[in-house]
Amino acid sequence: MDNENLLQLEGAVENIVYRNEENGYTVIEISDGDDYITAVGIMPQANVGDTVKLTGVYTNHRNYGRQFSAQICEICRPTESADILRYLSSGAIKGIGASTAQRLVSEFGEATLDVMETQPERVALIKGISKSKALDFANQLKTNTGVRTLMLYLGEYGISNTSAVKIYNALGSGCVDRIRENPYILCQGDFGVSFESADFIAKKESLEPESGVRLRAGITYILRHNERNGHTCLPKEKLVAISADFLNVGVDRINDCMEEMLFDRSLIGETFDETEFVFTPQLHLSEMYVSSRIKMLLKFPAEKIKDIDKEIEYCEKTDGITYADLQKQAINSALTEGMLVLTGGPGTGKTTTLNAIIKILKDKGKKVLLSAPTGRAAQRMSELTGDEAKTLHRLLEVSWDKHDNPVFNKNERNQLKCDALIVDEVSMVDTFIFESVMRALPLGCRLVLVGDSDQLPSVGPGNVLGDLIESGIIPVVRLNEIFRQAQQSLIVTNAHKIVNGEMPVLSNTDKDFFFLQKNNKSDVTNVIVDLCVSRLPKAYGYSAFDNIQVLSPSKKGELGTAELNFKLQNALNPKSDDKQEVTIGSKTFRTGDKVMQIKNNYDIRWFKDNGETGEGIFNGDIGIIEKIDKKVKIIKISFYDKTAAYTYESASDLDFAYAVTVHKSQGNEFDAVIIPMFQGPPQLYYRNLLYTAVTRAKKTLILVGNPYTVEYMVNNNRRTKRYSGLKEFLLRDDGLY
Structure with missing residues (x-):
């Protein structure tokens, strides 16, 4: 689209019609004096009461009619007294309602926002506003301005507004200048920003590829990335080689930088059995x-x-x-x-x-x-x-x-x-x-x-x-x-056979350990769905939501958790008019779905039937969606001993749990466990993983697939090396x- 065809539109945001918290797509109604206009676009920073300057074009939607499609959204600080009054009355600043807004604007007029931000002592002279409140108003204004500036800057590089808020909270005012000087601070905290994204910003800001800040950040990033693989340290020689390849820099330059980091204790070195290892200070301590x-x-x-x-x-x-x-x-x-x-x-x-x-x-x-x-x-x-x-x-x-x-x-x-x-x-x-x-x-x-x-x-x-x-x-x-x-349980005796490198008994049909041979992946999937929907509930009275758990070695592939969850959701909890649905990212959740928290979230509030309340839902917790409230954008989930309320934003850390990986099942036991057995990557199909999966079952264990895969896993005694x-x-x- 040619720039000369773009139009500019300025007005006050009167209503947020819709907002996708995941990608920031927003539908707003703005007033430009006499008329209301519907505008759409990526505008996560726009709130009721804001004055916005939009750049874009008018389009005709087949269902919603004429609307303004905004390519750029700039938040304008209101300058007219009437606009300032509307902005403050909208609730944009916590603690200010209509009456307080009126007193502020009556006192300071068009200078209200400047006075509030830079001279809180004058604001505190107004009746009903204490010094602490005036300071809080000033901080909120500074934060709002700073966050919006940061969102605009980072948005150019595809970094989400959720990450921008976290970054601002951690780095504070002036963070855009700090990021321009050293973009790699973005990948050094839990901000959801990869090194590659920070590296892209650094190139745009003309930082040298061999600059010290880049090399230090890259080496630290590799160490922290390997923490997620279970390592507390890495051999120095290995870290140098990986860093040189990752950063596309010579080994000698990496060695020099690492020696500097070891000298100033940005990294910690230890020697075990004549091999040098490198730690982050936190894990070393x-x-x-x-x-x-x-x-x-x-x-x-x-x-x-x-x-x-x-x-x-x-x-x-x-x-x-x-x-x-x-x-x-x-x-x-x-x-x-x-x-x-x-x-x-x-x-x-x-x-x-x-x-x-x-x-x-x-x-x-x-x-x-x-x-x-x-x-x-x-x-x-x-x-x-x-x-x-x-x-x-x-x-x-x-x-x-x-x-x-x-x-x-x-x-x-x-x-x-x-x-x-x-x-x-x-x-x-x-x-x-x-x-x-x-x-x-x-x-x-x-x-x-x-x-x-x-x-x-x-x-x-x-x-x-x-x-x-x-x-x-x-x-x-x-x-x-x-x-x-325990000897009466084939689950127990077969688990011990597996861990000892022996082939489990697969031919017994009157105990608690069953093997159903299927020779192609499609048949394996169909049998697993049938077991969950019909066979196990009829034979044992099991519920697919409370008693049965499908465990897969892998996330990907036809027999990975993603594909199995898609099939099982459609079979066990199909779409219907009486079920609420919400799409978060690429997943569409509905009431009745079995879900799992996939990373720790320390802010989610929960409550128990006995009145106890608290915060925090943890990686691996499994629950059922009880309610989706689209008006307040809350998802209510019942876990085994508590109920939690998720915002749409926090629901991005949910996944379906009809099928979960063996790793995610640790610490849990289930009445019935179903495991697909078909060839996959050696790093995922090994003895201890099969043993862990089998020992998750309390009463019934069913392997579905190829006996050669079982034999392969039993014989594959590789253990992932942990440093x-x-x-x-x-x-x-x-x-x-």
Whole structure:
């Protein structure tokens, strides 16, 4: 479209007809004096009361008629008294209603906004406005101006307005100038901006490709990107090679820059077994702290419980059971040592052992706290022990700072009040949350860590459980005997076969582990849908929403979660006139959908039936959409123990959960699990992933597909290498142990 054909239109925004929070597409009504005009375009910054200058053309929509299609939207600060009054009366500034707006404009006229922003002391002289309110008004005006300026600047580079608000909140006024000087600050926070986007801005701002700010940012970005793959550090040689390739810069220049960063401690170097490793300062401090704290707990253990053999005999008598030798060893270690790692597969008696430890400690008057990483895992721990178990975040009394980082009220200055802490599902615990646990744990408190070391490691950085076990300095008891009752379960016996590299029994049809052979992907999909819709509900009374879970190794492909979710949503919760729908990004959600939170969101408010309220829905939480309220743009979702209200913006972190990846299922158990078995990439089809998937099933497990894929996964014993420093720090002789 030729620029000479573009028109300009200026007016006051009277109404927001529609806004897509995901992409900023907005329909507004503006008044240009005598008439109302409908305008459409990418205008996320436009609000009721604003004066806007639009550049675009008039078009005729087949349904909505004549409207102005805006290519550019500029927010104009109102200058006329009447426009200022309308702007302030619109609610654009919190705390100012119609009467306050009238008093302000009557006093300051056309200078009202300038006075409010630069001379709040004069505003405070008006009746009913305190000094603190006047300062708040000034800050809001500055923020509104700053945010809009930033949105316009970043919008040219395709960066969303949601990210712009986060960036402004973190960097404050003058952030556009700061970004122009160093665009790479955009990819150094949790702003949703990639290095590639920052690099594009840098080129536009004429920054040199080999500039120090670019190389430093690129090296740090690679380290932080690898944190998402579970690494707390990388070998220096590997980091140099990756950085040189990623930044398209010579190895020598990268080496020089990295040496500068190591010298000024922007990065931290360590040598393990003659290999140099590089950490970010945050993760280096985290692993060092965990190591030192563990050594202190071992050096100053809790007081030993006496007459343990008699206590064990008493438990056996009252509960009518006989503990195996390894169970007795675990009970003894938990009651005599400062720490214990209790590990073992399904059916090996971890829960029975745990209950004995809890019973003896409570009989001795000790206060015992129970915890697990996720809500589902904590709920299951409560059911199995009969005692309340809290999530680690709840146990540590989490709150959130202005940048959405977790802040724990329980820490080294306000430690937990307990004699023993027992944490289940420790394989899921990453370095950062484990550091927070260690900070909150008082000396003299017992720490019992329970987990299955053969399951997948944590989603976050670190290999906490593996490093603790491999260090050899902490008492570890591995339960390996499958008890008689568990032997009746083919799920349990096959899980142990898988982890030992043996082919599971696939031919049995009268137990709880089934294999349905299908030789093409289309048939596999059809069988999975039929199992969820008809066969399992009829045979067992299972609900596809509450009891059945499809687990796939992959997100992509015909048997990946994306495609399976599409098919399962259409089959289980089809479109109908009585169901509300909303499209968020590429996904159309409707009432009744089964959904999962795919990243931590610390701002979402929730409430329970007992009146308890709080904030925070976490990665992996599964719920059902109860209601979609289009008027207030809220999605109400019921989780297993609470209900949460999502804005459309926060709903961008939701995905369908009819099928989820095995990684996302960690910490959860389901009555029935269905797993597609068809060849895929080796990095996703390996033994421990199959083992983890199988052990998610409580009552029924069904594999659908090709037996050769099962055999391939059992034989593929590759484990993704995780670089971490905790084991080495634990083994280091630093005088603490």
